[in-house]
C-alpha cells in the first residue's frame with residue numbers, strides 16, 4: 001500500500017446557491033459529490049470554496065494537499081491573485097492539479113498553460129461520446145474504448161491550449177464538434193490534468209465513468225517523491241575538472 005493520498009476539492013460553489021436547477025442536482029455542492037466518491041475509495045479528502053477566508057486554500061491546507069481538484073465558472077475573477085500564486089507554486093513544487101470543465105478559464109489554469117484557454121461552446125443538452133485515445137495511460141484504467149454522457153454542454157475546438165504532453169480523451173458531440181477532453185501536463189515537479197465533462201446542470205459527477213476518471217487522475221497526479229532539484233550557479237562540480 002502506498003501513502004494515503006490527500007485530496008482537496010475546490011469548488012467556486014455559487015451556482016448551487018443561486019440556481020435551483022443546479023441545487024436540485026447537487027444539493028450540497030459539486031465538491032461534496034466529488035469528495036464523497038473519493039472518500040468511498042479510501043482517499044483522505046477535504047473541501048474548500050471561494051467564499052471561505054483565503055478561498056479555503058491557506059498555505060497550511062495546500063501544504064497538506066497532494067492533489068487539488070478545481071471547479072469554477074462564474075467567478076474566476078474573484079479568485080485572489082495571491083492565492084493563485086500560492087497554488088501555482090505548490091504545483092511547481094509537486095502538488096497535482098485536476099481542472100474540471102469550465103475551470104479551463106480559471107486564473108490558475110491559464111497561468112499554468114500560458115495561453116487564452118478559450119474554446120467554442122453551446123448549451124443544447126447534446127450527447128457526448130468520450131473516446132479513450134491512450135488506452136495504456138493510468139487515467140484510462142477500467143474504462144472501455146469510449147463512454148457516453150447522455151446530455152451535456154458542448155465544447156468545441158479549437159481549444160487554445162498548448163499541445164498536451166499526453167492526450168488521453170477526445171470527445172465527439174452530437175452536433176459535430178470534437179474536443180480534447182483529457183489533457184495531461186507536467187509543470188515543474190507537478191502534474192496537471194484537464195478533464196472536460198462537468199457542467200453544473202447535469203448529474204455528470206455521479207456518472208460511474210466520470211468518477212472513475214477523477215479517481216484515476218488523482219492517483220496519477222499525486223506526487224511520486226522524486227528528487228528536490230537545485231537550480232542556479234553551481235560552482236562545485238561533482239567530478240574534479242582540469
Ligand code: ZN
Nearest residue numbers: 102153199200
Ligand atoms: Zn458548463
